[in-house]
Amino acid sequence: MSTDLPTTTDTGDNSQALADDTSGAAAAFTVDPRLLLQEEGLAGYWNTFRRKLRSGELGSLPMVVGLIIIALIFQLRDAAFLGPENLSNLFVTAAGTGLIAVGIVFVLILGEIDLSVGSVSGLAAAVFAVVNVNHGVPEWLALVIALGSGAVIGALHGFFFARVGVPAFVVTLAGLLGWNGLMLQVLGSNGTINLDDTGLIASLTNHYFTDISAGYALATLGVAAFFLFSFRDARRRKAVGVPSRPLSEIVLRSVALAVPAYVVAWLFNQYKGLPLAAVIFLGVVVALDLVLRRTSYGRKVFALGGNVEAARRAGINVSLIRISVFALSGTMAALGGMFLASQINAANQSSGAGSLLMNAIAAAVIGGTSLFGGRGKTWSALLGVLVIQSIASGMALLGIASAIQYMITGAVLLAAVVIDSVSRRVQRTTGRA
């Protein structure tokens, strides 16, 4: 305790008050959790883990365990499941839904929902196809127009929600219908527009960096960057005298990152090489993770999810943040739509339909982003979409009908939401929510 904050002269009264404060639910938190790590090294990890478990801060843990179990079950039934081809395809097919789910994560952190992302992704694909194929606009410009229309549509939803005060649920439900209708209109009587099968959009999911070094280079870059930033952060912390991670812990975390990174890179190289789709998906997840956790914009998004009134009083422009988050969600939906169009190399009437919307929302929630707002990570989109895609691809390998697949995905989603709700309740009873 004494290491935590310097005490000043009148400790007589204060320490008494403090003893009262901490005798109740807060007793477990009398020491900075990071100091605990620092002092006890590896044992500290275990203690922190147990403390988090008890106070209901499970985060992504249940689903990481779930993903491992799912992988093991399928692997036991069919050895091809964890094979390079299947895993590589799994990443490529997951990218579209995953990118949409990243946008959903932002909206969920606000404590809202965006039901329009499926329709918006289909509309964006249709816009691209019409502009590029029918009107001969260059691909890059058509891409900008398609993503831009996603952003504008999202901002429009945000406007109706933030400024007019219509619940986001209703606005985006209207969007779900409306934008689907517009997509059908845009596609015209034909109903299907085929894309250039050697073009930019096609390459999104069929381009692979065949050079073996590409995957390893990317893994090395990621791990090195992680290590350097952690190391520099720890040094600065030490210099100004705030708790920091010891070097041993930084090395350990870097290794923990390096192992899966190199294994995945190796697996990709066993098949066609490093998929472009995986690079873009990972890049977006990392970039938006930095935005969420390391910029004041991201801090404001979390603040809105925690307490809108507090955010307003802190001088945050609540409407602007809300509109921007919905615009981001629309943009990510459009980007995801490009990847989904790339897989079939066309925009057609079923673009963005079916279980896409539900899968995108389920992915975010399964990955550990709370439905109640205020908690979430972009990484949960990656984790969640891998879970969903694993179930789909494993079932396909085993030749199980999609009827069963839907039921199992539904059950996993329910489990994720139950974990989310229960952990919230535990947090409340231990005074943490």
Place this chain on the structure above:
Amino acid sequence: MSATPVLALRGISKRFGAVQVLTDVELEIRPGEVVALVGDNGAGKSTLVKTIAGVGPADDGVIEWEGRPVTVDRPHTAQELGIATVYQDLALCDNLDVVGNLFLGREIVRAGVLDEVEMERRARELLATLSIRIPSVRIPVASLSGGQRQTVAIARSLLGEPKVVILDEPTAALGVEQTAQVLDLVERLRERGLGVILISHNMADVRAVADRVAVLRLGRNNGTFEVRTTSQEEIISAITGATDNAVTRRKARTALEEK
């Protein structure tokens, strides 16, 4: 007493729909002075605070800052002037940690990225100078006790180096020890030369730290009293309006003369 008020309210009025919540309210705060703002539930104290803080601007009236009229229509303007507010409902984000809450809306940014190290260092420094003790500055405020949350909210208000601090019922939910701590904190603010507006229903607290008491009744001024020369009954009858205010004053005066 002679110093010009750092903050003065002149004829503040505010209505919500059909309800006239504030009518011609006057209030003055000088540097190094603690003014208690008292009144029954629904008297309009929190509403008055919100007009000063730029959260719910007044319909009518003038706010004078250091002698010149200003418009406070946004929380940001109030902060820039040097008015810090701790709300009755605290307004903390439960999901953010102590550092995140302290710096919410004024994060320290280095090269476009949040400077967590500097924020954490300053947070610890600030909490230490105020003798505030909290288990860790990196746990979500949801896990703090009521008293700890209150002290975090007060510390948060001090980050912008304000000249006037408004505390809306800071001791309402606190135990005996924590109340004493908060009152200590209020006195420390006064020693630093800040003007403090303290809203409280607790007469003992008011008499312990306030220099003056301003009474609000049904959205109107109902007298301002020097704490040292006024009896508790007088203040209470001004709050409740049990008897006509002039009469009670007269009674008190005659009672004093008889002594």
